[in-house]
């Protein structure tokens with residue numbers, strides 16, 4: 001069974017066809033920069049381009065960087081505020097002409113890591129972080145997702161945490177991963193004091209540099225790099241669609 005996984009992010013819209021039994025990408029990943037401004041029309045148009053790139057006609061799973069309930073987008077931290085209140089699922093389905101399951105991008109990445117990556121067979125409270133344009137969070141309790149957590153937006157030093165500790169904040173401030181590590185560590189310590197997770201998995205763009213900053217973290221929680229790297233969001237979106245959509249076996 002194959003499903004097209006799409007991962008709509010603040011900087012790039014990525015996709016690949018995924019074998020949902022194994023979580024393996026059956027095509028290379030294709031990426032198109034997220035349009036700026038990332039309005040509903042512009043983003044949907046880019047999603048359509050990705051679908052055409054793969055000449056795909058089947059079901060689709062799509063991660064999107066916002067709170068999503070029943071297909072409706074409720075927040076817009078790194079996309080146009082015009083998304084708020086829009087039925088993203090319906091808009092994509094109408095433009096593409098195929099069934100689409102939509103979920104938060106970090107939840108998608110977390111699902112993939114829990115099933116097939118760093119969180120496999122891990123019980124207890126696991127927090128997946130996607131550290132990229134923003135900080136996305138996915139919370140799992142004994143493998144079950146608590147959807148739509150927005151813990152990248154806790155307040156630290158009077159600021160939205162992701163504006164200090166995301167990978168794009170690091171780039172904006174011209175910091176090396178070593179120089180950024182204390183900010184990220186402060187975030188991990190705060191979030192750990194609130195949630196007491198058993199494991200934190202770090203994914204997103206920053207996961208590529210895990211070896212550079214991990215030795216500098218003082219937080220007293222096990223912290224592992226995501227294993228599926230930048231593919232986690234694509235794979236998780238496809239796995240989610242497989243579970244959600246009425247797809248003939």
Ligand code: BGC
Nearest residue numbers: 065066067077106134135136
């Ligand atoms: C958004 C989240 C998203 C995260 C990662 C945050 O700014 O509020 O919904 O998961 O960025 O893209």
